[in-house]
Amino acid sequence: MDFQLTEEQLAVQAAAREFAQNELWAGVIERDEHQKFPTEQIKKMGELGFMGMMVSPEYGGGGMDTVSYVLAMEEISKVDASCSVIMSVNNSLVCWGLEKYGTEEQKRKYLPGLTSGEIIGAFALSEPEAGSDATMQRTTAEDKGDHYLLNGTKNWITNGTTASVYLVVAQTNPEAKHRGINVLIVEKGMDGFVTGPKENKLGIRGSDTCSLMFTDVKVPKENRIGDDGFGFKFAMQVLAGGRIGIASQALGIASGAYELSLKYAQERKAFGVPISQHQAIQFKLADMATNIDAARLLCLQSAHDKDAHQDYAKSGAMAKLFASKVAMDTAVEAVQIHGGYGFVKEYHVERMMRDAKITQIYEGTSEIQKIVISREILK
DSSP states (O other): OOOOOOHHHHHHHHHHHHHIIIIITTTHHHHHHHTOOOHHHHHHHHHTTOSSTTSOGGGTOOOOOHHHHHHHHHHHHHHOHHHHHHHHIIIIIIIHHHHHHSOHHHHHHHHHHHHHTSSOEEEEOOBTTBSSOTTOOOOEEEEOSSEEEEEEEEEEEETTTTOSEEEEEEESOGGGGGGGEEEEEEETTOTTEEEOOOOOOSSOTTSOEEEEEEEEEEEEGGGBOSSTTOHHHHHHHHHHHHHHHHHHHHHHHHHHHHHHHHHHHHHOEETTEEGGGSHHHHHHHHHHHHHHHHHHHHHHHHHHHHHTTOOOHHHHHHHHHHHHHHHHHHHHHHHHHHGGGGGSGGGSHHHHHHHHHHTTTTTSOHHHHHHHHHHHHTO
């Protein structure tokens, strides 16, 4: 593998770092405290090309590779994981899925708005009884000839209240089980479609998460993605790519917590010297730096596999599994290094610790990643 980033990739990384430091840092604590959606920040991210990075320029995207996406995700996540999860869902799940499997009409209708940040997308898979087990869909899409009649409930939907376009997974033919599942493009404002209240979350509080309720929602047949019964395969494919985005988010949270800890350790004094001179702190920093570098390599490996059109199911799951653990471990140690200051909001690391936990849960828990990895290595 070539470990040298290209000039274009370095430019993307620098642009994302500059944006995160100049545009996201100032209000991040307030947005977290009040669960305030970063409307203006997301709009600027769209203007800079961060909301449709891998989409072809033909549809308004940046035409960038997955490595560039990983680099940008890390920099955004160092400062505000709420912004990065909005960015991740829009890029990895919605835009990528539409461009890869959508019809030409669907791509031209939805992608320009999604890539520009004018509108935001959401991916609706999870249900009260169908989280990690995507085959157990209770939401139904009854075939009515020229349209589907959609009924059911979706839970834990990122961008749930702010999205304009939703990719909804639903069961059309229960007898066919997972081969009877379809994905439908649902637009905000369709009769019978309502969103629930925002969830009051532990972390990533600036992003909005809610339930979606569908009651006899009439969805045109042309809004189905792929052939009849393609929905389960679609979901598995976009989730595989989504793991790369979440791994990068976890990496960014860990990197941000580490950088704050390194700076604090060099400034804070105890027993007459900076605490960075105490071996106990040095050991913590060494472990943090080593694990972050290892997580970054796994993220870049999975991105490289995807860009090279190689199977990235295993590498993506490995990156997500390891990086999410590194994020949690690093954030906890960051709070410890900060001591009492780490327990208050103004030093940021307590927020990063709360944000880190979700990376071990969404896009499949750590146990699910181990199932994916073991399935791949036992083939």
